[in-house]
Amino acid sequence: MRDTRESRLLLVLLIAIAFALITVDIRAGEESPVDGARQAAAAVFGPVEEGVATAVDPVANAIGAVRDSGERHNRIATLERENAALKARLGSEDQTRSRIHELDEMLKRAGAGQYGIKGAEVIAIGAAQGFSWTVTIDAGSKDGIERDMTVLNGDGLVGRVTTVGPDTATVVLANDPDFTVGTRLEKTGELGFATGQGDRALSVQMLNGKAKVSPGDRLVTFGSRGNKPFVPGVPIGEVVKVDPSRGDLTRTVWVRPFVGFSRLDIVGVVVMPPREDPRDAVLPPKPEAPKPTPTVTVTVTPSGSASPLAQPADD
Secondary structure (H helix, E strand, O other): OOOOHHHHHHHHHHHHHHHHHHHHHHHHHHHOOOHHHHHHHHHHHHHHHHHHHHHHOOOHHHHHHHOOEOOOOOHHHHHHHHHHHHHHHHOOOHHHHHHHHHHHHHHHHHHHHOOEEEEEEEEEEOOOOOOOOEEEEOOOHHHOOOOOOEEEOOOOEEEEEEEEOOOOEEEEEOOOOOOEEEEEEOOOOOEEEEEOOOOOOEEEEEOOOOOOOOOOOEEEEOOOHHHOOOOOOOEEEEEEEEOOOOOOOOEEEEEEEOOOHHHOOEEEEEEEOOOOOOOOOOOOOOOOOOOOOOOOOOOOOOOOOOOOOOOOOOO
């Protein structure tokens, strides 16, 4: 295109339209008028993203082996068999061993919580349809994925599904500033609401301003009505800071999430909620504090006088 007055005016007009659409999309949130276009984009570009990821990843197809782990009957045994089959297929390279470990941990969390999950792989970071903290996974409506399903991995809560295409879905991450989830404190059961803070710790508003909270305490999801968008019991993170109580009705604590959002790979979408709230059962056991090594001290006290040597008796 030649650098003419008309081309410059066209460029300015396109930029103005783009910023207007961005503003409308951000202010409208999930009720955005461009949500239909976003879903259409997911349907068009999702297969392309999936094809690229499959081409460069030799183990992408192995994830499908855990996509049918949602049967209630003898679910834990089924997950263990699938995990063993995946191990046999994935080999023993360093990266592969790391992914096997991720699968192990995810299946353990799903088994502990009695969640029926569909396994998926992260194939894109930051969906082209938006500007929030999101990822694209290689599972969609054809795999039974629906909007507002909980997403987890072997560490804990990853996020929730927001947009679904036939073969892919977009997941908004738990550290997104617009992400909010109900929380329950381990053991005490104190309730609160966690909000994403980008690359910083999650901010949690405890409903009880006098709640006893200490660094190291852990939180899980409280759960939603009808188990959407969140099932109960999914680990969220560990308290790292507690704001002083000033007699307010609520209290703010800061929580480091268990999930590393910058290194997501294999995730599971909860397609079947648990029969009962697992409470704290999905949290891994806390490591025991190292026992002190006993120290033995020997004190030698010198004698004031030496005993004379015994003399042999005369015959």
